[in-house]
Amino acid sequence: MHPLEEAIEKRRIRVGIIGLGYVGLPLARLFERRGFRVLGFDIDPQKIERLRSGHSYIRHIPSEWVLEAVRSGGLEPTADFGRLPEADALLICVPTPLGAHQEPDLRFVHQTATVIAQHLRREQIVVLESTTYPGTTEEELLPILEQSGLRVGVDFYLGYSPEREDPGNREFSTERIPKITSGLTPLCAALVDALYRAAGLRTVPVSSPRIAEAAKLLENIYRAVNIALVNELKIVFDRMGIDIWEVIEAAATKPFGFQPFYPGPGLGGHCIPIDPFYLTWKARAYGVHTRFIELAGEINTAMPDFVLHKLMLALNEQRKSVHGARILLVGIAYKPDVDDLRESPALVIMHRLEELGAEVEYHDPYVPVLPPTRKFRFEKSSVPLAPERIRSYDAVLITTHHSGIDYALLAQEARLLIDTRNALRVRGLRVGNVWKA
Numbered sequence: 001m002h003p004l005e006e007a008i009e010k011r012r013i014r015v016g017i018i019g020l021g022y023v024g025l026p027l028a029r030l031f032e033r034r035g036f037r038v039l040g041f042d043i044d045p046q047k048i049e050r051l052r053s054g055h056s057y058i059r060h061i062p063s064e065w066v067l068e069a070v071r072s073g074g075l076e077p078t079a080d081f082g083r084l085p086e087a088d089a090l091l092i093c094v095p096t097p098l099g100a101h102q103e104p105d106l107r108f109v110h111q112t113a114t115v116i117a118q119h120l121r122r123e124q125i126v127v128l129e130s131t132t133y134p135g136t137t138e139e140e141l142l143p144i145l146e147q148s149g150l151r152v153g154v155d156f157y158l159g160y161s162p163e164r165e166d167p168g169n170r171e172f173s174t175e176r177i178p179k180i181t182s183g184l185t186p187l188c189a190a191l192v193d194a195l196y197r198a199a200g201l202r203t204v205p206v207s208s209p210r211i212a213e214a215a216k217l218l219e220n221i222y223r224a225v226n227i228a229l230v231n232e233l234k235i236v237f238d239r240m241g242i243d244i245w246e247v248i249e250a251a252a253t254k255p256f257g258f259q260p261f262y263p264g265p266g267l268g269g270h271c272i273p274i275d276p277f278y279l280t281w282k283a284r285a286y287g288v289h290t291r292f293i294e295l296a297g298e299i300n301t302a303m304p305d306f307v308l309h310k311l312m313l314a315l316n317e318q319r320k321s322v323h324g325a326r327i328l329l330v331g332i333a334y335k336p337d338v339d340d341l342r343e344s345p346a347l348v349i350m351h352r353l354e355e356l357g358a359e360v361e362y363h364d365p366y367v368p369v370l371p372p373t374r375k376f377r378f379e380k381s382s383v384p385l386a387p388e389r390i391r392s393y394d395a396v397l398i399t400t401h402h403s404g405i406d407y408a409l410l411a412q413e414a415r416l417l418i419d420t421r422n423a424l425r426v427r428g429l430r431v432g433n434v435w436k437a
Helices: 003-009 024-033 045-052 063-072 081-086 107-119 136-148 186-198 209-240 244-251 275-284 291-301 303-317 345-355 387-391 407-413
Strands: 014-018 037-041 075-078 089-092 124-128 156-160 179-181 203-205 326-330 359-363 395-398 417-419 434-436
Touching: 003 186, 014 024, 014 081, 024 037, 024 063, 024 075, 037 081, 045 063, 045 075, 063 075, 081 107, 089 107, 107 136, 124 136, 124 186, 136 156, 136 209, 156 186, 156 209, 179 186, 179 209, 186 203, 209 244, 209 275, 209 291, 209 303, 275 291, 291 303, 303 345, 303 395, 303 417, 303 434, 326 345, 345 359, 387 407, 395 407
Parallel strands: 014 037, 014 089, 037 075, 089 124, 124 156, 179 203, 326 359, 326 395, 395 417, 417 434
Antiparallel strands: none
């Protein structure tokens, strides 16, 4: 057994996690609860200060754990990247967004690798967790790290293990999701796998980082394509006067050969709206055009426009225009019962409504104040759902179906309801002022 593998099994190593967001902080919790000392790195001083004071900024990560872990020394948050050599394993959990032209934006990976290379020491494990295209670990990360003068598989160990976080999913938390592991050499692969097994995860070793990178993309492209299919069928069936939600409900009774996916106002989150374009971009380097994947992306990206079109038709029947209308968006997060705003289609809808001259407010119990995002800067706070306030809007648009919303109150008081999530029907609420979108 390699000495580092033995140290992993005996919890004698320190784990460094770079990027303490929706991926990094749950990972820090996982390792800390398994008896590892965790050094958490982030460039955001506000995050570091909140963690040091015992407060979590992610809803499903309890502040009680943060407070206890910081007090006990199990978690030490820091913005000092000069402390990277103190960690025996460095897990990279930084964003991999898209550029202005839907091309991969790896600047955070490059910047992180450059900083690591400046401090890299012998017998360190480096693992990339960020979602990216096949070849990134070997073609992008490795050359930067080897600028340190150290050799992979001999002096340090490099691998890829894709994150599979699903914020707010109570059935599949970080601990219960199998972990794909890989390394650039057999020893790298063995050490990376040993690290995640020691954290209590069921690991799925694969033969190379390229396989692991491609597997993560396949997972999310599968979902993106199937969601695009039902989004397109929603438009088709809408023209035919057919309720897509009832169609899916009926089809889902087949016990084989069918898995239900559901339409919505667009795609949100860091993975599904972004990851497919990483593969389409890389495929062009091999002379391959991923028409199927790109078409799915076009359909999903266009869904906010479909919602706006339905809203315009509904307002027209009320002899109103969008310009000057008072609109309430219910739910601003990208999915139910989380505070995650990444790529939320509700933000796109809000932006376009304001461009059209509407006065827009929102209600979301998980997002009391809208923080700035990469694309939008709104200065808005969540408004309460009071009967007189609901009646004051020309239309109420349900964009995210949080479970704690009083939908009966909305159905009773709203002049006009636009439901993009089938939130009313699944609760048995049948009222005449509802439009499906």
